């Protein structure tokens with residue numbers, strides 16, 4: 001029998017984590033500081049589970065939800081657990097307070113992972129007695145459909161804590177990566193930022209419409225990226241592999257990088273121009289149903305990837 005896991009914060013990301021752990025057979029203790037969120041949490045989770053069941057990504061929505069217990073206090077939630085996934089608001093103050101409360105309430109052996117998108121663990125764990133057991137375990141939304149988890153230790157995080165979190169994330173079907181030391185934006189948002197900054201700049205300079213820049217990814221780069229990364233991609237894009245590619249195209253990429261030595265903030269006018277193009281394609285009222293569409297597309301992709309790895313191999 002696997003030991004229970006606590007998920008603290010039952011918003012968008014916390015509810016997603018509850019699904020990740022419970023569908024892997026780990027009993028989940030879910031807690032949120034807001035009573036109205038606690039009351040509604042299982043309704044939203046149930047809807048997500050029904051979708052997952054309809055895409056045959058889980059066998060039984062009922063079995064997964066039966067594994068989740070909503071608790072009325074932090075202490076109840078962490079009692080008897082081996083791991084805590086904190087997913088509360090993204091401010092240093094809130095993260096500091098909740099992590100101090102968790103450090104006080106959890107048994108010594110319990111690891112405390114934070115979903116923080118950008119605040120490093122060193123910003124809110126330095127003064128804690130149990131700071132060696134704290135780290136960032138940054139998911140991608142929704143974590144039950146996008147498996148990557150960035151593990152980012154603070155300078156004082158015990159290496160065994162990183163290893164055990166890596167093992168746990170692998171065991172529940174996530175795809176953990178290790179980031180050796182803290183860096184702003186971690187890896188995912190640094191990569192995403194490089195692409196976004198270039199996309200805004202190309203639009204601002206009038207090289208292409210927002211629609212065509214989006215299409216470059218959705219009909220171009222992104223097709224490969226759903227199953228291979230940038231190094232794996234270029235390794236196959238020159239007859240002699242990655243070194244051959246670097247020799248042929250390295251100078252081009254270096255020259256492109258040199259043309260962007262002074263990055264500019266995304267200006268109000270620029271944002272307005274891209275937004276007005278986006279709103280012609282999708283009204284503000286349509287955003288919520290488009291998010292549901294995105295999640296169903298992700299489910300179809302996850303189902304395809306599961307099948308393809310059985311049929312074709314990884």
Ligand SMILES: NC(=O)c1ccc[n+]([C@@H]2O[C@H](COP(=O)([O-])OP(=O)(O)OC[C@H]3O[C@@H](n4cnc5c(N)ncnc54)[C@H](O)[C@@H]3O)[C@@H](O)[C@H]2O)c1
Nearest residue numbers: 009011012013032033034087088089090115116117139141
């Ligand atoms: N939304 C995303 O795309 C995304 C992706 C990756 C990581 N994250 C990170 O995950 C964390 C949660 O984000 P979210 O999008 O789920 O936010 P959210 O606002 O949907 O949920 C946060 C929840 O935390 C609860 N909460 C706040 N303070 C609390 C406390 N002291 N004790 C207990 N519960 C408390 C709130 O009531 C709320 O329900 C943040 O650190 C965020 O940066 C978000």
